[in-house]
Amino acid sequence: MSDDQLPPCPECASDLTYESGGFLACPMCAHEWTPGAQDTDAADAEPVTRDAVGNLLVDGDTVTIVKSLKVKGSGGSSLKIGTKVSGIRMIPDSGDGHDIEAKVAGFGEILLKSSVVKKA
Numbered sequence: 001m002s003d004d005q006l007p008p009c010p011e012c013a014s015d016l017t018y019e020s021g022g023f024l025a026c027p028m029c030a031h032e033w034t035p036g037a038q039d040t041d042a043a044d045a046e047p048v049t050r051d052a053v054g055n056l057l058v059d060g061d062t063v064t065i066v067k068s069l070k071v072k073g074s075g076g077s078s079l080k081i082g083t084k085v086s087g088i089r090m091i092p093d094s095g096d097g098h099d100i101e102a103k104v105a106g107f108g109e110i111l112l113k114s115s116v117v118k119k120a
């Protein structure tokens with residue numbers, strides 16, 4: 001198991017991590033933690049919505065559209081890049097990636113994907 005790539009230290013990002021009695025330890029900052037605690041597990045425990053560049057989004061935020069979007073039921077109208085959308089609300093992922101609900105002037109209530117917006 002000496003070939004295993006150990007994860008970097010979550011505290012100081014040092015890659016000098018070593019195993020110590022079932023824990024992982026960092027010689028740089030003396031941090032010790034349990035192996036297997038993945039970032040994705042943490043995300044599951046506390047779901048967060050992030051925009052296209054990784055900013056945390058919360059209810060009531062204002063975002064701008066970063067990708068031109070066709071809006072369902074609007075007769076083929078598109079949301080243009082740079083359109084400002086205020087007062088967004090986080091919703092559970094609908095299954096196809098839509099995780100934001102918002103009211104947009106001229107469109108009414110629409111669903112957005114967090115991957116196509118950027119916090120304003």
Ligand SMILES: [Zn+2]
Pocket residue numbers: 009010011012013014026027028029030031
């Ligand atoms: Zn460290």
